[in-house]
Amino acid sequence: MGEGRQVGKGTRVRALICTLIGIVIAAYVLFPFYLVLLNAFKNQASIVANPISFVGTSFAQLRTNLSSVVNNTNFSFWYAFGTSAVITIISLVLLAVLGAMAAWVISRNNRKKWSVVIYMIFIASMIIPFQVVMLPLISTFRDVGKFVGINMLQSVPGIVFAYCGFGGAMTVFILAGFIKGVPYDLEEAAAIDGCSPEGTFFRIILPLLKPVITTVTILNGMWIWNDYLLPSLMLGQNGKVKTLPVAVQAFVGSYVKQWDLILTAALLAILPMIIIFLIAQKQIMNGMIEGAVKG
């Protein structure tokens, strides 16, 4: 009895210490977020005077900061936010549908040589770093665009096209892995009932893919929303069309050390992602894990 109680006490003390350590680390991890939030409520002078204290915070100042950032023509927050959202959503839908279609064809023909070759090329391409294709990509897009009369560089469709190309390999890889596990009998039964192959895919296979499509959508979404290099190269630093990361970069470049503006802009830039995370915390974390474990 006595010993049992002692062990219980020991574990409780250990749990308490662990919790304390956890809190300290959480404070460290969240500290920069706290600083961004806090200093968005201050003017430049009080930020520089003391960036940690509450002195100088006011809602009036937050409103001033917000309006000077949102109305800034170098930043054009709403426009950049809208462009980012449109690019991300269209790319995600296309990647999910086109990726599932391609993955289905590849995994249902996995005994045929052409299918194996395509699959292998997709897998091998995942190691290709963006740096090695970025320069020729820009010139190819520019030349092809000029030749056929479609603007591929400073345009939303051009970027969506590029994201479908870059995200395709990983999407197909994860989806094909899942489709292999879907019993073929289902499709045979549908075929006997007179369902066409495309009907079978859209009515039977696609609904079954819902969980794994969520996974690839989260993985692609995190990457596309935050991506800086591809849009900055394709759209240009100060081009007409810009995504949120490109806009932040351009904004900070023109307001060096104006921390009241920079931190408010940072707050606006991270807010959408944090809100989405708070809503779909579990799905996002599970999606990230599955993507890593399967990739």
Next chain:
Amino acid sequence: MNSVANKLLSPILLIAGAAMVIISLIMDFAGSGSSLRGPMLVIGILVFFAGLYLFPTQKHHRKIVYVIFLFPLLFTFAVTVIIPLVLGICYSFTDWTGIRFNSVVGLTNYMTMFKDPAFIWSILITFIFVVLNMVLINLVGFLLALLCTSGIKGGGFFRASYFLPNLIGGIVLGYIWQFVFNNVIIDMTDNISWLARSKTALFAIVVVYIWQYAGYIMLIYITGLTQIPGDVLEAAKIDGANPAQTLFKVKIPMIASTITICTFLTLTSAFKQFDVNMALTNGAGSVANFMGNYLSNGTQMLALNIYNTAISKNNYALGQAKAVFFFIILAVVSLIQVRVSNKKEVEL
């Protein structure tokens, strides 16, 4: 399916689509400036595929569907990845200017880049950065995972908050940390920002990168740890194993495959690191003497070096050669890593 209508509609669509594609291509080759030719090409292709889809055949319908399903993704993939990759490798042997090239120069670009001390420096610090990150992120991530699975209260909260930095893009968090280093913790660092000196700035990049990435690695380790069957841990306990023994003799060997995944992820992502590097220091930093030269790119890692060579210094051919070299290193290093870990996994 109404086959009579299809028999009529399909050839019409096929011919119309092909005609539109051909006309727009003729306009392209003739140098016509008509703004209609672009949309016409796209619509032509779509119409052609619609005709193909309606093609009245029972025997080949499945094959046609396969082609239509595969085509869009393969096409975008070929145009954005395969063609630029092949072109890029070719361009690295020429005097490419980003728009055209005049002559093939053989290995000149590769020779130039290895004679450049600034590039050698970038390679060196990239390797240091990768090794440091691989070790530290895995260590921190694993310890955090142990902490979160140790049965503490509010585990879900801790998990979510450690993971939070991973949601934010490198550019934005680079600027946030620039503020932290230059304005907040500067008092603790003798009023000289960590970012002001090359050595401490490199360390700062490591700190920020761990901050961003460790939470993600932690999540994967947590999954690995919770997949260890309970009875194995029970058996270890009954056999009188202390916590340290359980950790090193049971838990770590049992999550060997998770360790492989995490090392691979940290390795490749640290290698390709660009955003944080750019936003935090933009590669600046002085090195007094490296191979007898003064360098001003003290914190510039490979990916940023490639970008600056091509975009800022407008030397596309050299940048492309560096990129090809970068690709080769990355491929070799990842292959070695996979080999080594597979061997280790078997041993454990």
